[in-house]
Amino acid sequence: MTERDRRNVVDAQTLGRLRTLAWLSRDQLEGLAQSLESRKIRRRQPIFYEGEASDRVYVLLSGVAKLSFLHRAEKVLVGLVGPGEVFGVSSLLPNATRPFRCEAFSDCVVGIGRPATFVGLMLGVPLERFSRTLEVTVGRWWSMLQRYTNFVGLTVRERLAGALLELSAKFGADDARGVLLTLKLTHADLAELVGASRQRTTEQLIEFENQGMIIRDGRRLIIVPQRLRDLADYEAIPAAVRGPSIPPGSTRGE
Numbered sequence: 001m002t003e004r005d006r007r008n009v010v011d012a013q014t015l016g017r018l019r020t021l022a023w024l025s026r027d028q029l030e031g032l033a034q035s036l037e038s039r040k041i042r043r044r045q046p047i048f049y050e051g052e053a054s055d056r057v058y059v060l061l062s063g064v065a066k067l068s069f070l071h072r073a074e075k076v077l078v079g080l081v082g083p084g085e086v087f088g089v090s091s092l093l094p095n096a097t098r099p100f101r102c103e104a105f106s107d108c109v110v111g112i113g114r115p116a117t118f119v120g121l122m123l124g125v126p127l128e129r130f131s132r133t134l135e136v137t138v139g140r141w142w143s144m145l146q147r148y149t150n151f152v153g154l155t156v157r158e159r160l161a162g163a164l165l166e167l168s169a170k171f172g173a174d175d176a177r178g179v180l181l182t183l184k185l186t187h188a189d190l191a192e193l194v195g196a197s198r199q200r201t202t203e204q205l206i207e208f209e210n211q212g213m214i215i216r217d218g219r220r221l222i223i224v225p226q227r228l229r230d231l232a233d234y235e236a237i238p239a240a241v242r243g244p245s246i247p248p249g250s251t252r253g254e
Contacts, residue, residue, distance in 0.1 A: 010036040010111045014061060018084030021059075024122075031121045032059075036111035041065075047102040047110060054091035054098055057118045060084065063108030067100045069149070078149060080105060091115040093139060094131045099146050151195070159194040160204050161228045164214065168223040177215055178224040185221075 012033040015021050024032065036059060041047055047058065050069055065081040078100055081087050090096040092115055116127040123130060147166065151159055172179035191201040208214045213231065215222040 008038050009033070010038045010061065015059070015111075018059075018061075020084035020086070028121055032113070032118070035117040035121065036113045039110050039112055041104040041108040041110055043104050043107050045104050047104065047108075048088065048098055050098050050101045052098045054088065054093070054096040055115070056088060056112050057086065057091050057115050058088040058102075059086050059111040059113070061109040061111050064105040065102055065108055065110075066105040067102050069100050076149075090142075092119065092127075092131060093134055093142065094128075099149075156194060156196045156200055157204055157207075157231070159196070160190065160201065160208075161213070161231050163190065163193050164208075164223050165225060165228055168225055172223065175222055178222045180217075181221045181223065184219070 010033045012026075012029040015029050015033055016024070016026075021029070021032075038061065041063075047065060048056075060081050060083055062083055064083075065087070067078040067081065067087070068075045069078065070076075081102070087102065088098070090098060119125060119127045119130045147162070151162075154162070167181060167183065167185070168179040171183035172181055174180075187202045187205065188198050190205070191198045194201065196204075205214065208228075209216060211227070213224050213227040215224065
C-alpha cells in the first residue's frame with residue numbers, strides 16, 4: 001500500500017464512533033471502511049454538482065456540508081449535513097442524477113463509495129433489487145420532495161405550469177391537440193396543489209387558455225406541453241415528473 005493509499009483509507013473505528021453507524025456489526029464496519037475512499041474537502045469546495053450522474057454514495061466523516069440548488073443564478077439552501085450522515089442517496093435509485101449540489105460548509109472529510117458495495121454491506125442484497133424496491137415505494141415521495149423544493153421562488157404562474165406538466169405526465173393520454181388529462185380536478189384541487197388561492201388559480205387557467213397553453217373540451221382539460229414548457233421554469237421541474245414521451249393513444253398512468 002502506497003503512502004497516498006494509506007492517507008485515503010477510512011478507519012473502521014472512526015466509523016463505529018459515528019452515532020448513525022454505531023449499530024453496524026464489526027464485520028460491516030470493517031467492510032464499509034475498506035470500501036470507502038477518504039477525501040478532504042476544503043470549505044466552499046464542491047463535493048458534487050446538480051445534474052451529475054449519481055454513481056457514488058457519501059458518508060460525512062467530519063465537518064459540515066451543505067445541499068443547495070440554483071434558482072435563476074441564485075443558490076437556495078436545502079439543508080446542512082453533519083458528521084455520520086449518509087448523503088448522495090439519489091445514487092440508490094435507478095438511473096438517477098443529482099437533484100442538488102453539495103459543497104463543504106466547513107473543512108470536511110468525506111468517505112466516498114460505490115452504491116452497490118454500500119447496499120451489499122448494509123443489507124446483503126443486490127443494488128438493482130434494492131433500487132427497484134425504492135423506486136416503487138419511496139420514488140414518488142422523492143419526486144414530491146424535489147418538486148416542492150424547486151417550487152421555492154417560483155411565481156404562481158410557473159408553479160401552475162409545472163404542476164400541469166406533472167399531471168399530464170402521470171395522468172394523461174396523447175391527443176392530437178396535446179395531452180388529455182384523464183384525472184378530473186377542480187380549480188380548488190389545483191389551487192391546493194400549487195399553494196395559491198382558488199381565484200388566482202382560476203384567473204391563471206383562463207390566461208393559459210387564452211394563450212393556447214391549455215384547451216377545454218367540455219369538462220375535459222387538454223394540456224399543450226411544449227407551450228407550457230416554454231413558459232415554466234423548466235429546469236426547475238424535476239426530471240422525474242416531466243414524463244417520457246409515449247405512443248399516441250396510450251395512457252401514462254393512474
